[in-house]
Amino acid sequence: MNARPWYAAIAAVLLGVAATGCSSGGNDSGVSMPVVGDLETTNLTVYDYPTIDSVGLYIAQDEGLFQKEGLHVTIVPDFKSSQDTVDMIESGKGQISGGDYVTYMNDLVGQEPNLEIIAEASVLRPNVLALMAAPNSKITRLGQIKGKAVPVSGIHDIANLLIDSVLVDNNIPTDSVHYVPNVPLPGVPAMIAKGVFAAGPVPEPFVTMGEQQQGDVVLADLDQGATSDFPILGFTVTRQWAQAHPNTLKAFVTALDEGQQIADTNRPEVEKALQGQPLKISPGIAGVLSLPDFPAGVDPTRLQRVMSDMIQFGFFKSKQLAAAKEFQVKNVIYPANLSNADGQTGLLGG
Numbered sequence: 001m002n003a004r005p006w007y008a009a010i011a012a013v014l015l016g017v018a019a020t021g022c023s024s025g026g027n028d029s030g031v032s033m034p035v036v037g038d039l040e041t042t043n044l045t046v047y048d049y050p051t052i053d054s055v056g057l058y059i060a061q062d063e064g065l066f067q068k069e070g071l072h073v074t075i076v077p078d079f080k081s082s083q084d085t086v087d088m089i090e091s092g093k094g095q096i097s098g099g100d101y102v103t104y105m106n107d108l109v110g111q112e113p114n115l116e117i118i119a120e121a122s123v124l125r126p127n128v129l130a131l132m133a134a135p136n137s138k139i140t141r142l143g144q145i146k147g148k149a150v151p152v153s154g155i156h157d158i159a160n161l162l163i164d165s166v167l168v169d170n171n172i173p174t175d176s177v178h179y180v181p182n183v184p185l186p187g188v189p190a191m192i193a194k195g196v197f198a199a200g201p202v203p204e205p206f207v208t209m210g211e212q213q214q215g216d217v218v219l220a221d222l223d224q225g226a227t228s229d230f231p232i233l234g235f236t237v238t239r240q241w242a243q244a245h246p247n248t249l250k251a252f253v254t255a256l257d258e259g260q261q262i263a264d265t266n267r268p269e270v271e272k273a274l275q276g277q278p279l280k281i282s283p284g285i286a287g288v289l290s291l292p293d294f295p296a297g298v299d300p301t302r303l304q305r306v307m308s309d310m311i312q313f314g315f316f317k318s319k320q321l322a323a324a325k326e327f328q329v330k331n332v333i334y335p336a337n338l339s340n341a342d343g344q345t346g347l348l349g350g
Contacts, residue, residue: 036251043072047085048098050077050278052204053122053233056294058273060259069251077278089238097236101306102158109323116242118334119256120295121233127290129222130207133199134192135215142220146176148198151183156315159201162222164313169225189214205281208289231302253337254347263294297339300330
């Protein structure tokens with residue numbers, strides 16, 4: 001199975017990015033952040049598939065929250081794929097992966113599952129990912145997509161999953177559209193404007209860019225029905241690394257969770273981070289684009305939805321399907337970062 005990230009080939013739009021290190025800064029979250037101490041190591045490398053979804057990570061870096069915990073964190077923007085971020089930590093080149101859950105779930109039901117989910121990055125909200133059409137397209141409603149070619153980053157990726165779900169919710173057979181893989185989603189607005197495709201999935205900030213620059217229109221918001229509030233991106237480590245570095249892991253997640261809380265409550269801080277490395281989104285776009293939610297902690301019930309939908313839409317075959325049906329997300333979550341009913345975590349609760 002080829003479970004590619006939903007922002008595949010974003011590098012074609014966001015070029016010239018180098019690895020970035022941790023910088024110092026203030027802490028404006030109002031949260032009393034515990035300092036863990038007794039760290040097994042102080043140098044960490046995060047391989048992150050860079051999108052607006054991981055802005056909490058960049059806020060934690062920019063505000064010096066990792067530094068306060070005694071950590072020097074180097075963030076390597078990995079534009080290749082979410083799977084590549086996993087490959088980097090499994091090879092020992094990095095310690096933490098930032099990527100999409102469809103990739104993680106696929107790996108977790110593989111022959112040798114070796115990941116632990118340590119934090120959530122984003123949850124889908126309205127207009128963050130939309131199915132768009134050209135301004136003068138004859139397709140003006142979702143039902144007219146039948147028989148059309150729809151671009152996706154890869155077959156059985158997260159955009160594929162969300163589109164399937166919305167089609168089913170609207171009584172449209174999933175096999176009535178023809179998915180064309182290996183299409184960079186940031187390029188979809190221009191492609192549909194030129195008539196290359198009748199419609200296609202577009203993530204922010206490219207939804208806003210497509211509307212402003214191409215005049216494209218939203219055919220269907222993919223945050224609806226069964227995909228409302230759908231989890232998109234998160235962070236993982238290998239189980240072996242987690243077992244060998246318990247204090248370092250807690251220190252990292254403590255700082256990251258505070259970055260998530262700032263992202264979820266402070267729009268100006270989000271816009272500042274989006275304009276910096278590695279995303280470099282213009283102030284005009286950063287100020288008006290739609291944002292996902294940025295949860296702190298990990299909610300296993302929410303993440304179990306990803307596996308359930310992957311099973312429903314035929315993402316697994318034979319032995320993998322059997323493993324997927326038995327899989328419980330709660331068994332692969334870093335236990336110290338479980339969310340309580342209010343969305344808070346034990347880490348930030350003191």
